Amino acid sequence: MAARLTARTGPAAILALAALLGALLTSPARGAVPPAPGWDLQWSDDFTGAAGSPPSAANWQIDLGHGYPGGPANWGTGEIQTYTDSPANLGLDGGGNLRITPQRDAAGNWTSARIETRRADFKAPAGGVLRIESRIQMPNVTGEAALGYWPAFWALGSPYRGNYWNWPGIGEFDVMENVNGINSVWGVLHCGVSPGGPCDENNGIGASRACPGATCQSAFHTYRFEWDRSVSPNQLRWYVDDQLFHTVAENRVDATTWANMTGHAGYFLLLNVAMGGAFPNGVAGHATPTAATVPGRSMLVDYVAIWTRGGGSTEPPGESATLYLREGGGLGTAGGSATTVTVASAGGANHDGTPYQPQTYLASGVTGAYNGGSTAFDLFVDAGGTVACGQQLRVSYDRTGDGTWDRVETYHYFATDPLPGYEHYTEGRGLASATGTHGDLSGGRVRVEVWSAIGNGPSTLGTGNQSSIRIPYDVG
Structure with missing residues (x-):
């Protein structure tokens, strides 16, 4: 199509078409959480607000520094950045998105942002299904310039709050992870004990695949996790753009491990972009970020939403x-x-x-x-x-x-x-x-x-x- 247009028009038309295609490809914020027929919306945030303003304080709390007070250093992952609440690292973009942006100062120090929901009771109802979903564009950076980038959308079991040393027994659902600008989404379950155990920690039980159509970095994609208590054995499922790519059944682990990660009050959600750490270092085969890594590439989040379907109370009998x-x-x-x-x-x-x-x-x-x-x-x-x-x-x-x-x-x-x-x-x-x-x-x-x-x-x-x-x- 571009070749034909070149023969008929000039460079200005080519630039206009490229801009239009780019806008269509990245699909800017929709402005509202999309409907999900058959599901009941329990909680959501579509990140509307003035450019530069922080995310809703009623919905989110901002993590700061290199770890939770009294918790493991560097958030337990080896990541090197300092999390801040600076608008340079965290804020709404004015167009319906949350923007998390890693930055590097003149001395080579990295900063970024990490937020988590105030609510920590997201849980599948007895006999029903929990759906956790977000529409995200990963930082648009690839190759050497992306080494060390580690964007994620994930959930941690509520007993982690105030303890910070009971991971992975309380459970972790990584709805979307990516490292080093690779065109891939990872979905991972962490549970049991570390190292080793039924979830092969610190690796977890995971799977990955390329994003459908446009790359993970160049466009928005929808990342979804489902916890299904309507089937026996129960299932955990991961999707990208409605395409299933990972499933873990209840009988994959022992009964005690499953109960430890599902029998508590529920989960809270997190969004962050880390820099460096065990995962990107392991994939790259060396320490990251490097001198070639560029700062300033943002993860954009259009919305986060929680739905349930079927079942009864989120507090089933016997709990x-x-x-x-x-x-x-x-x-x-x-x-x-x-x-x-x-x-x-x-x-x-x-x-x-x-x-x-x-x-x-x-x-x-x-x-x-x-x-x-x-x-x-x-x-x-x-x-x-x-x-x-x-x-x-x-x-x-x-x-x-x-x-x-x-x-x-x-x-x-x-x-x-x-x-x-x-x-x-x-x-x-x-x-x-x-x-x-x-x-x-x-x-x-x-x-x-x-x-x-x-x-x-x-x-x-x-x-x-x-x-x-x-x-x-x-x-x-």
Whole structure:
């Protein structure tokens, strides 16, 4: 077609046609999450907003630095970049896309960005299917210039938050990975133990294929993962542009391994572009990035969406119930939209172990059998720039609703850092004290109290879909 046009017109027409073809090939943002007939949309973000603005703080939290606090160095993968929240690394492009861009400074230091969903309860309903999907254009760079680029769209099991050393047992679903600008998408399951184990860690159980049609780097493609609990054995499936390229069945691993990665509250999603690390280095056969690697090539994300199909509650019978701290002081199985409340300052006093002007959340009329487990929770808290603040949580169980708290658990307070941004306060801080015993709930009550144990400034507690508690009761 171009040869014919050359004979009839001049270079300007050729350039115009090339621009048109390029625009068609890359298929810019659609502006909305596409419909998925037969599926129920549970959560989504289509990244609309002004150019340079950060992604929605209600939906996403931004990871910073070289690792989680107390977690493995270099995010456990050997990647070399520093993650930042700078608009140079992370922001909306104004055209309906999220842009994650690795950069290199004059001294050769790399920066990039990594974000994760605030929600960590994405899970296939009992007897149904979970669908995780995103439309992404990988960084448009190939060859020597691409060495070290490692874009990814993936999910981690919720128990990882606040622990950071229980990988891979809690499960990891890599919906899309790519390294070194190769025209290929990898889909990988990580589980079990490391090294070795049923998932051959640190490799995982994976497969790869070239992107259909245009290359992964030159155009948007749709990457999808399905967790299917409607079939026996259950299945995990990976797709690119609706083409299935990888399947892992439940009987591929032992029952304990499968239960460890599927029996918890669910998963949170991540988007990032790493530089260097074990995967790109291994594929290249040497350390990456190199002097030939070019900075400034962005991964573009049009939308991220979660659907379910069929089944019943996402909390099937025989599993502990997850309750969300909801606006107005309720505890419920549905979190609703993200909201916040202020946790009062401790006023410079020490209130360790004793609630002081707490934010209180209550669920009544709860019936369920005690399953022998223990309380778990994940609270999003932020003390801003105030130093030496510590939030504390107490959970109380009234088994019959008669006004007597039969089991009371107080957890060690969580010392937040003096930097803006939410942090995770989890049961990993440890139990400070406990009185009474668990037993079956029959029209009972569950109470959660959050207060400042120490410090001289207020804190913010994320509510709605942001903070949750998992009680050791089968309520299905």
